[in-house]
Amino acid sequence: MTGQAGAPAVAVRGVRFAYPDGRVALDGVDLEVGPGERVAVLGPNGAGKSTLVLHLNGIFEAQRGEVIVGGLPVVKRNLAEVRRRVGIVFQDPDDQLFMPTVHDDVAFGPAQAGLREADLAGRVAGALAAVGMTDRRDAAPHHLSFGQRRRVAIATVLATEPNVLVLDEPTANLDPAARRELTEVLASLDVTLLVVTHDLPYALETCGRAVVLDGGRIVADGSTGEVLADRDLLAAHRLYLPVGFDPARV
Amino acid sequence: MTQGHAHGDGLDSLYVAGDSPVHRVAPEVKIAATVAYVFAVVATPREALWAFAADAALLACVVGLAGLPAALVARRLRIEIPFLLFAAFMPFTGAGPRVDIFGVSLSEPGLWAAWNIVAKGTLGVAASIVLAATTPVADLLRGLGRLHVPRVVTAIAGFMVRYLGIVAGEARRMHVARQSRGYDPRWLWQARGMAASTGTLFVRSYERGERVYLAMVARGYEGTMPALEGRRASVSQWWLAVLPLTAWTFAVAAWLAR
Numbered sequence: 479m480t481g482q483a484g485a486p487a488v489a490v491r492g493v494r495f496a497y498p499d500g501r502v503a504l505d506g507v508d509l510e511v512g513p514g515e516r517v518a519v520l521g522p523n524g525a526g527k528s529t530l531v532l533h534l535n536g537i538f539e540a541q542r543g544e545v546i547v548g549g550l551p552v553v554k555r556n557l558a559e560v561r562r563r564v565g566i567v568f569q570d571p572d573d574q575l576f577m578p579t580v581h582d583d584v585a586f587g588p589a590q591a592g593l594r595e596a597d598l599a600g601r602v603a604g605a606l607a608a609v610g611m612t613d614r615r616d617a618a619p620h621h622l623s624f625g626q627r628r629r630v631a632i633a634t635v636l637a638t639e640p641n642v643l644v645l646d647e648p649t650a651n652l653d654p655a656a657r658r659e660l661t662e663v664l665a666s667l668d669v670t671l672l673v674v675t676h677d678l679p680y681a682l683e684t685c686g687r688a689v690v691l692d693g694g695r696i697v698a699d700g701s702t703g704e705v706l707a708d709r710d711l712l713a714a715h716r717l718y719l720p721v722g723f724d725p726a727r728v
Numbered sequence: 729m730t731q732g733h734a735h736g737d738g739l740d741s742l743y744v745a746g747d748s749p750v751h752r753v754a755p756e757v758k759i760a761a762t763v764a765y766v767f768a769v770v771a772t773p774r775e776a777l778w779a780f781a782a783d784a785a786l787l788a789c790v791v792g793l794a795g796l797p798a799a800l801v802a803r804r805l806r807i808e809i810p811f812l813l814f815a816a817f818m819p820f821t822g823a824g825p826r827v828d829i830f831g832v833s834l835s836e837p838g839l840w841a842a843w844n845i846v847a848k849g850t851l852g853v854a855a856s857i858v859l860a861a862t863t864p865v866a867d868l869l870r871g872l873g874r875l876h877v878p879r880v881v882t883a884i885a886g887f888m889v890r891y892l893g894i895v896a897g898e899a900r901r902m903h904v905a906r907q908s909r910g911y912d913p914r915w916l917w918q919a920r921g922m923a924a925s926t927g928t929l930f931v932r933s934y935e936r937g938e939r940v941y942l943a944m945v946a947r948g949y950e951g952t953m954p955a956l957e958g959r960r961a962s963v964s965q966w967w968l969a970v971l972p973l974t975a976w977t978f979a980v981a982a983w984l985a986r
Contacts, residue, residue: 535946558948566946572894573939578866578886587947589954618740618866620893638947 485549487513487642487670488534488564492543494694495529503529505694506543511642513548516671518681518702521691522716527674528569530691531646534672535564548641562591565640569647571627575619580611580630583619587638605637606630609663625656629663636667644672649680678706678719682728690715740889742804742860750794751862753968754961755871762859764972766852768979774844776982783851783975787858790971794862804857808849815845865889873955883953887940895933902929 488511495504503526511517521527532538533545536552545552552560565587568574577583581602588601606612609629619627628648635643648664649657657680664671664684673685681688681702688705690698692715698705705711706725712718719725750758765787772779791801822838863871869889873882902925906912913921941949 532942537942537945558950561946561948566943568939568943568946570939573936574943576887576890576940576944578869578889582866586944586949586954590948590950616866618864619890621740634947 485546486510487515487548488672489546490530490533490543491546493530493533493540493545494542495526495533495538495540502694504533507691507694507696509689509696509699511670511672513641514668514670515687516673516685518685518688519672519674519691520676520678520681520688520705520715520717522676525692525715526694527691528646531566531644531672531674534642534644535561535566562638563641565635565638565643567632567635567643567645567648569650571624571631572619574631574634575627578618579615580606580617580619580622580633581615583630584615584633584637587634591638601637601639605633608636608667609633610659623656625652625659628652628656628660632660632663640669642670642672643667644674646674647677648673649675649677676717678712678717678725679723679728682706682725690717692716740865742857743864744796744800744861746795746862748793748795748862750790750858750968752965753862754965755863755867756874757871757961757965757968758859758863759868759871759875761968761971762855764969765855765975768972768975769848769851769855771976772848772979773982773986774840774847776978776985779978779982780847780851782978784854786971786974787851787854790858790968791854794858796858796861800861801854801857804861805850805853808853811849812846815842815849818842818845874960879953879955891933891936894936895929898932899925899929 488509490507490509493504493507494502496502505526507526507530509517509519509530519527519530529538533540533552534547536545536554536557539552539554547560547563550556550560550563575583577586584602584605585598588598593601602615603612606615609632611626611630611633614622614626614630619630622630632643632645645664648660652660661680661683664673671685673681675681685702688698688700688702689696690705690711697715698708698711703725706719709719765783769780769783772783791798818841819834819838822835822841824835824837826833827836827839828834860868866889869882869886872885873879906921906925911921913919
């Protein structure tokens with residue numbers, strides 16, 4: 479493959495995207511993420527966060543500008559490789575887990591990539607171990623708790639060994655214990671990480687860098703601590719820290 | 729967290745966990761044996777009462793071997809009641825020679841026709857009950873796959889199993905939301921509210937279908953589902969073939985004895 483050493487893991491340049499009804503979701507987004515970096519994409523609902531995510535693996539094609547993943551432009555002929563490199567964990571694990579058992583679901587991605595037998599089994603075992611769900615491999619997804627389903631959803635993506643892991647609102651609907659477990663899982667992974675969220679404390683816990691997306695543009699970019707300390711900036715983009723939360727004291 | 733939780737919902741609730749010799753048989757063997765057994769029962773001439781008794785005894789042995797409580801099988805047999813009601817009319821409405829039973833004049837061919845439905849239906853349903861109670865749904869899908877049922881069909885069945893509980897959960901939450909706002913339609917003239925909710929449920933499910941498809945594409949889906957893993961049945965697992973083979977022997981013997 480044509481991945482270049484030293485190329486950013488993800489480069490989004492001047493991307494613009496409007497939905498068929500004319501609503502502009504992305505209005506010139508520029509974002510560069512280095513290999514191994516952990517970046518939180520913050521923004522209110524409707525800021526274009528999810529639309530941006532769907533550009534990273536070519537489900538949406540940029541109408542203007544370009545998206546480059548590890549040196550490989552996201553265009554039709556590269557889609558298979560781009561989708562192997564960029565793993566997306568969607569918001570609702572029930573959308574992500576569609577096979578009859580946990581094992582089959584985790585095996586889906588690598589099986590699509592052509593893995594069989596021992597290679598496939600190894601991938602599945604590794605991914606399930608990474609999220610601590612090895613003992614539930616034969617369970618049906620609907621017999622798992624919500625937090626467990628979230629972790630299996632991450633395993634389904636880890637099994638494809640992505641270079642970039644994108645999580646869309648990973649803490650939505652998680653109870654505090656499940657949220658803690660998720661943090662531990664994410665901390666243990668060795669990948670470039672993009673966490674799309676409006677859960678600001680969670681962004682601070684998991685990501686060193688944060689960008690704020692609003693109105694289809696990146697309006698702030700800096701260390702997560704700095705971005706969260708700027709209350710005026712946050713308020714201007716409908717982002718609020720929980721009462722009593724001081725990012726400087728975490 | 730109640731969202732999407734559907735414990736014991738839908739089709740998997742039919743499975744009765746266990747580790748009996750029947751549970752351990754590979755799913756494709758159980759499916760093939762069940763289908764072949766049902767065909768044997770259907771092919772048996774209705775007058776051969778002894779053959780049906782023998783078929784029932786055979787199945788009872790399998791139920792015993794599987795460790796399934798007879799009461800459970802009996803309870804699940806209730807599903808065929810609507811069909812039996814239909815059969816119950818036949819002796820009254822049938823033509824041909826009539827017999828008097830307890831002073832009621834009944835049609836003789838009608839009685840035989842009703843018996844035919846009751847006997848064959850009950851044995852067929854009972855065999856399916858044993859299959860469903862000893863095989864988890866995921867294994868059934870695997871078994872169908874290994875019997876070369878087209879992957880599109882097993883995939884559709886798989887999605888149905890996976891999402892039935894979720895759609896039912898969504899319907900339940902909408903029902904609760906309706907009741908919470910003081911609307912609990914019961915009568916025909918209140919059908920509008922019900923119809924609107926059904927439409928919403930359809931749209932929501934359709935949108936979920938789109939999101940599921942996106943998630944599939946994001947993991948490299950290009951139009952074919954992967955084969956589900958699983959071990960091939962060993963020759964020794966085919967011992968269950970005794971069930972349909974014996975039933976077929978009875979059926980053939982009954983035809984020859986006519």
